[in-house]
Amino acid sequence: MDIGITGLGRMGANMARRWLRGGHRVVVHNRSRGPVDELATAGAVPAYTLDELVAALKPPRAVWVMLPAGEVTERAIVALANLMAPGDTIVDAGNTMYKDDLRRAEELKARGIYYVDQGTSGGIWGLELGYCLMVGGDADVVARLEPAFRTLAPQDGYLHCGPVGSGHFVKMVHNGVEYGMMQAYAEGFEIMRSKTEFNLDLHKIAAVWNHGSVVRSWLLELAEDAFRQDPHLESIQGYVEDSGEGRWTIQTAIELDVPAPVITLSLFERFHSRKPESFAAKVLAALRKGFGGHPVKPA
Secondary structure, three states: EEEEEEEOOOOHHHHHHHHHHHHEEEEEOOOOOOHHHHHHHHOOOOEEEEEHOOOOOOHOOEEEEOOOHHHHHHHHHHHHOOOOOOOOOEEEOOOOOOOHHHHHHHHHOEEEEEEEEEEEEOOOHHHHHOOEEEEOOOHHHHHHHHHHHHHHOOOOOHHHEEOOOOOHHHHHHHHEEEEEHHHHHHHHHHHHHHOOOHHOOHHHHHHHOOOOOOOOHHHHHHHHHHHOOOOOOOOEEOOOOOOOHHHHHHHHHOOOOOOOOHHHHHHHHHHHOOOOOHHHHHHHHHHHHHHOOOOOOOO
C-alpha cells in the first residue's frame, strides 16, 4: 500500500519503520530533515515539503498526520487539504480532541476529501510490539486503509470503533483510565516506602506482583524496571505534565453527567506534582518515561 506520513517524532518515525517492515511503500515528511534522511536509508521515500509528499503518492492518496494536538496539527491538515484531491484521505493519528475531528471531517467533506481519526497507543514500544489502534471513520474508507492499520497493530490490536470522532473519543477515555491506574500504583508504592521499619524493596515487590497478581500489568512492569534502575528514583523530579486527554475525559464526563472521581483526582494529582516534591509523583514521571519516552526533569 502507498502510505504518506508527516511528523516523524518518537511514534511517527516508528510507525513508518513498521510499515516499511510490512512491505508498504512509505513517503515520509518532517519539518526538520534529519528524521527524513534517516528513514530514507531504511527504504522510505523522502519528501522535504508537503508538496513533495503529496506528489510522491499514488491516488487515491492517504496521508497520516502524527503531530502534537492543537494548532500544529490544524495547520498541517489545512495545508494538506489544499494540496490533495477528491477521493484522498487524511488520517490524524495523534491525540486530537474528538470534537475537532467532527469539525474537520465536515470541512474536508465539502472538498471531497475523507478524514479518519486514529487513536494510537503503544508509545515508544510500538515498533516492536505493535500499536493498539482505535479508529473512527466511514466504513468503506477505513476498510480501504485496513492494510496499513493491521500492519501497525499486533494481532487483535485494531478496532474500527465507529464513525468519525469515535476513535479519538475511545483513545481519550483510554488515557483517562491510564491516569487513574498510574495514580493508584504511585500512591501504593509511596505507602509502602513510608513504612520505613519494614525496609521494603519496591523493585522486588513490583516484580512479584507481575507474577499471578490481579494488579499485574505493563505499567507495573515499567515500575519494576524503573525501580531496578533507580531504587529510590533519586535521579528524577516528581514533576508530571498532562497532555490533554485526561482533561478532555473529565470535561466529557461532566457533559454526560457521568461521575468520574478517580480520573478527576488523578489529574489533580498531576497538578499537585508541579508543586512541592512527592515520591508518588516521581513514580508517575518514571512510568511516563517508560512507556512513552516522555522526558523527565533531573533531580
